[in-house]
Amino acid sequence: MAIRPILTAPDPRLKVVSRPVETVDDDLRRLMRDMLDTMYAAPGVGLAAIQVGEPLRVIVIDVSDDDEKQDPLYLVNPEILSASEEMRVYEEGCLSLPEQFAEVERPARVHVRYLDYDGAERELHAEGLLATCIQHEMDHLEGILFVDHLSALKRKMILRRLLKARKSGQKAEKNPERRRHIA
Numbered sequence: 001m002a003i004r005p006i007l008t009a010p011d012p013r014l015k016v017v018s019r020p021v022e023t024v025d026d027d028l029r030r031l032m033r034d035m036l037d038t039m040y041a042a043p044g045v046g047l048a049a050i051q052v053g054e055p056l057r058v059i060v061i062d063v064s065d066d067d068e069k070q071d072p073l074y075l076v077n078p079e080i081l082s083a084s085e086e087m088r089v090y091e092e093g094c095l096s097l098p099e100q101f102a103e104v105e106r107p108a109r110v111h112v113r114y115l116d117y118d119g120a121e122r123e124l125h126a127e128g129l130l131a132t133c134i135q136h137e138m139d140h141l142e143g144i145l146f147v148d149h150l151s152a153l154k155r156k157m158i159l160r161r162l163l164k165a166r167k168s169g170q171k172a173e174k175n176p177e178r179r180r181h182i183a
């Protein structure tokens with residue numbers, strides 16, 4: 001198990017479309033455990049493989065409360081089978097856009113098919129934070145960041161702020177209070 005460095009915007013690898021996993025094997029499970037360690041350490045509630053530089057259709061999620069036991073979810077080759085017409089607005093952040101937050105509107109519920117940690121096919125009906133998080137992570141598999149859902153003006157503002165912080169050598173702080181907004 002290992003914590004891996006997380007890519008941050010505007011790293012061009014974050015724009016890559018990730019490729020499907022062919023076999024869920026021990027190498028992939030090692031990657032998934034590393035991703036989970038990296039996500040918990042950040043801390044955040046979700047992470048896509050491309051955020052640690054692996055262009056594979058793999059995401060890990062844990063939306064449990066701090067005081068609950070860990071409840072990790074591994075989704076390999078996830079597909080959205082259907083999404084609700086009802087929308088939900090949530091203030092999102094991203095481990096690849098440190099300390100930047102904005103409200104994003106997405107379908108409130110999604111029905112997802114995926115392969116689990118053992119490679120078994122599963123389906124899931126998600127709502128609330130889990131639904132939001134799954135969609136945020138699945139966007140990463142297409143090379144899409146949450147800022148791509150915002151107006152060009154807002155997006156530019158956030159990216160400019162990010163570059164400025166990087167140039168001044170400012171280190172991103174861990175933000176446990178906002179953990180449930182970062183994915």
Ligand code: NI
Nearest residue numbers: 094095096183
């Ligand atoms: Ni993200």
